[in-house]
Amino acid sequence: MKKLFLSLSLLAVLVAGVLTVRAADAPAAPAAPAAPAAPPDRSDRERIEDLEAYMNNGARGGNTNAPSKIAGPGPGHNGFMMICAALVLFMTLPGLALFYGGLVRKKNILSVLAQCLGIAGLVTILWYLVGYSLVFASGSPYLGSLKFAFLKGVDSMPNTDYAGWVSQNVFAMYQMMFAIITPALIIGAIAERMKFSAILLFVTLWMFVVYFPLAHMVWGVDGLMNGVWNGDAKIKAIDFAGGTVVHMSSGWSALILCIILGKRLGFGKESMQPHSMVMCMIGTGMLWVGWYGFNAGSAVAADGVAANAFMTTTLAAAVAAFVWAMAEYIFRGKPSILGFCSGAVAGLVVITPAAGFVDATGAMIIGVAAGIIPFFAVLKLKAWFGYDDALDTFGVHAVGGTLGALMTGFLATSSVNSNLTDANTYAKANGLFQLVGNGLWMEQVKAIGITLVLAVVGTAVIAYIVKAVTGLRVSEEVETTGLDVAEHGEEGYHG
Numbered sequence: 001m002k003k004l005f006l007s008l009s010l011l012a013v014l015v016a017g018v019l020t021v022r023a024a025d026a027p028a029a030p031a032a033p034a035a036p037a038a039p040p041d042r043s044d045r046e047r048i049e050d051l052e053a054y055m056n057n058g059a060r061g062g063n064t065n066a067p068s069k070i071a072g073p074g075p076g077h078n079g080f081m082m083i084c085a086a087l088v089l090f091m092t093l094p095g096l097a098l099f100y101g102g103l104v105r106k107k108n109i110l111s112v113l114a115q116c117l118g119i120a121g122l123v124t125i126l127w128y129l130v131g132y133s134l135v136f137a138s139g140s141p142y143l144g145s146l147k148f149a150f151l152k153g154v155d156s157m158p159n160t161d162y163a164g165w166v167s168q169n170v171f172a173m174y175q176m177m178f179a180i181i182t183p184a185l186i187i188g189a190i191a192e193r194m195k196f197s198a199i200l201l202f203v204t205l206w207m208f209v210v211y212f213p214l215a216h217m218v219w220g221v222d223g224l225m226n227g228v229w230n231g232d233a234k235i236k237a238i239d240f241a242g243g244t245v246v247h248m249s250s251g252w253s254a255l256i257l258c259i260i261l262g263k264r265l266g267f268g269k270e271s272m273q274p275h276s277m278v279m280c281m282i283g284t285g286m287l288w289v290g291w292y293g294f295n296a297g298s299a300v301a302a303d304g305v306a307a308n309a310f311m312t313t314t315l316a317a318a319v320a321a322f323v324w325a326m327a328e329y330i331f332r333g334k335p336s337i338l339g340f341c342s343g344a345v346a347g348l349v350v351i352t353p354a355a356g357f358v359d360a361t362g363a364m365i366i367g368v369a370a371g372i373i374p375f376f377a378v379l380k381l382k383a384w385f386g387y388d389d390a391l392d393t394f395g396v397h398a399v400g401g402t403l404g405a406l407m408t409g410f411l412a413t414s415s416v417n418s419n420l421t422d423a424n425t426y427a428k429a430n431g432l433f434q435l436v437g438n439g440l441w442m443e444q445v446k447a448i449g450i451t452l453v454l455a456v457v458g459t460a461v462i463a464y465i466v467k468a469v470t471g472l473r474v475s476e477e478v479e480t481t482g483l484d485v486a487e488h489g490e491e492g493y494h495g
Contacts (some may be wrong), residue, residue: 016393042066057301073158074165080302080483081166081174084155087293088177092116092184093292099283099341100188103391106275107482108192109492115196116181119184119203124204126207127176134212136162136175141224141234144216159222161229163300174297178216182211182246188391189254193264193479194472196487202257202466209458210253214451215245225447228419237390237447238412238420238440240309241298243353243405244451251398252452253459255389261472262438263388265479272390277337286319291348295355308416309355312363314349319364320347330377342396346374349400350407357412357420374400409441 042050047069053060054074093394097116101109123131133148138161148154151172159168183203187194217224218239225244227236239245274280295313299306324337324343350370351363358366378395382388389395414420466472473479478486485491 006187034129038067042069044100047222050181052164057165057299057303059160073156073167073170076162077165077301078167078170079302080306081170081297081300081394084293084297085174085177087169087290088174088181088297089120089290091287091290091294092177092181093120093478095286096181096184097282097283098279099287099345100391102186102276102279102281102283103274103338104191105272105482106493107484109275109484110488110490111196111483112187112191114488115187115199116184118196118200119181119187122200122203123180123183123207124176126204127179129214131179131207132172132175135179135215136172136220136417138220138222139216141222142217143189144220166300171300174260174300178242178246178294179207179211179215182242182250183207185246185393186254186257187251188393189389190256191390192483194261195470195474197481198466198472201470202462205457205462205465206253209462210249210455211245214249214454217450218245218447225450227443235443235446235450236345236440237443238357238408239353239405239447240356240408241295241352243349243401243408244447247349247352247401248405248448248451249455251394251396251401252437252455254393255387255398256456256459257463258389258394259387260460260467264390265476267388267419268386274338279335280341282310284344288344288348295348301354305417305419308359311360312355312358312366313351315363316351316367316370317344317347318371319367320350323368324375327372327375342378342392343371343375346370346396346400349397349406350374352401353404354408354411357408357417359413359416362411365411366404369403369407370400373403402448405444405494406441409444412440423453449459 004323043066048068050060050068051069052058054070054077057077060068060071080295097113100116101112104112128151130146130149132151132154133146136159137144137147138383139145139147151169154168154172156167156169158164158166159171163171186203186206190199218226218237220226220230222230222232223241223469224233225235225237226233227238237244266272291313292310295305296310299309321340321344324346325339328339329335347367347370351358351366354362354366374396377399378392381395381399382392387394412420463472474486476481
């Protein structure tokens with residue numbers, strides 16, 4: 001019995017030893033994963049650099065191991081740009097609508113309002129579909145790509161190709177307002193006689209043929225004529241807020257379209273006076289106020305460049321309004337409200353491409369030129385050549401836009417905008433007219449030439465296509481009775 005007990009005890013010890021050895025040889029169970037280490041915080045120096053970049057509208061810090069605490073848009077710059085976008089829309093609705101509406105005869109007032117509203121809706125749809133992408137996505141020197149079609153990826157984070165602190169969706173909406181007002185300017189030349197359906201078809205085609213390519217060439221990050229931001233630009237021209245893109249394109253297109261369309265019935269034989277100069281004056285004031293969003297907002301930040309554009313816009317507009325009216329005083333004997341209004345708009349047009357590139361004295365020179373040269377274009381050119389530019393779109397916007405683009409080449413100075421020093425090899429001199437010898441004005445001439453050819457040829461082709469598809473003009477009966485009732489079933493005034 002004792003032997004049995006001893007044998008079982010030894011067996012138990014042996015089994016226990018074997019199990020212990022096998023357990024020791026077995027692989028260890030995997031350890032629980034360690035908690036991920038918290039990303040390192042930015043140093044005080046890096047955080048101060050972030051704040052300085054925000055305040056100065058500079059580039060963010062690039063430490064990828066310690067991300068910026070303000071990686072999204074900057075609230076001040078973003079808020080500024082949302083206000084500017086609203087101001088630019090205010091230029092069209094109701095500013096331009098009332099300015100043009102007051103200048104037509106009362107039987108056609110609603111047609112102008114409907115055209116402005118219709119263009120606003122149509123261009124918004126095109127901008128959403130492909131317009132923004134064709135202008136501001138990188139692609140070729142002549143046109144963007146479909147990267148942002150249907151505004152895909154256009155969210156609240158900045159697109160650093162254009163702005164470090166402004167949401168891309170805000171930037172896209174701001175630029176959409178430019179796309180809306182540009183074709184709306186054209187209707188001033190063809191007022192009181194073109195079909196509403198023809199206008200919508202014309203604008204649709206014109207946006208694709210003229211506006212989208214031109215805007216990309218001038219403002220796109222890889223655009224052919226973007227002399228400020230594209231170091232590889234073949235033409236190093238500068239256009240701060242749209243002398244070529246907005247005013248030259250619309251003004252020269254307006255001239256070609258009104259010639260193809262033909263004169264209004266009774267033009268030169270019967271009075272076609274504006275029906276409400278009060279309305280025109282109100283519209284002018286709205287345009288002037290909205291233009292601060294147009295020009296100052298083109299800095300795409302609430303910074304020193306925007307402040308300079310605000311000042312130069314004010315000076316040029318006020319001086320041009322005064323000079324135009326005084327020119328009327330001299331040559332016609334009376335300064336008219338229409339003269340003051342036309343001069344103010346001309347000053348705003350001519351300063352547009354230069355607003356963020358010239359100083360106060362440059363703005364004063366531009367104001368004087370804007371009050372004299374477009375005045376003579378309106379006073380003399382129509383009489384010499386006999387075209388019916390109903391509301392002087394060509395005289396103010398084409399002549400003024402071309403003048404502004406050229407004068408920008410003479411007056412731009414890097415003391416106002418340091419981007420010229422960094423990116424445009426021609427614009428390194430400071431002071432008036434010192435840039436002439438550096439060649440910037442020649443780059444401006446090249447941009448003017450391309451804009452003129454694209455607008456003139458593109459408009460001519462589109463106009464004849466529309467004429468073949470829908471016809472351009474309303475009937476003589478409709479033109480005689482007025483477009484309001486025939487085209488829109490309403491009257492602007494009763495009793």
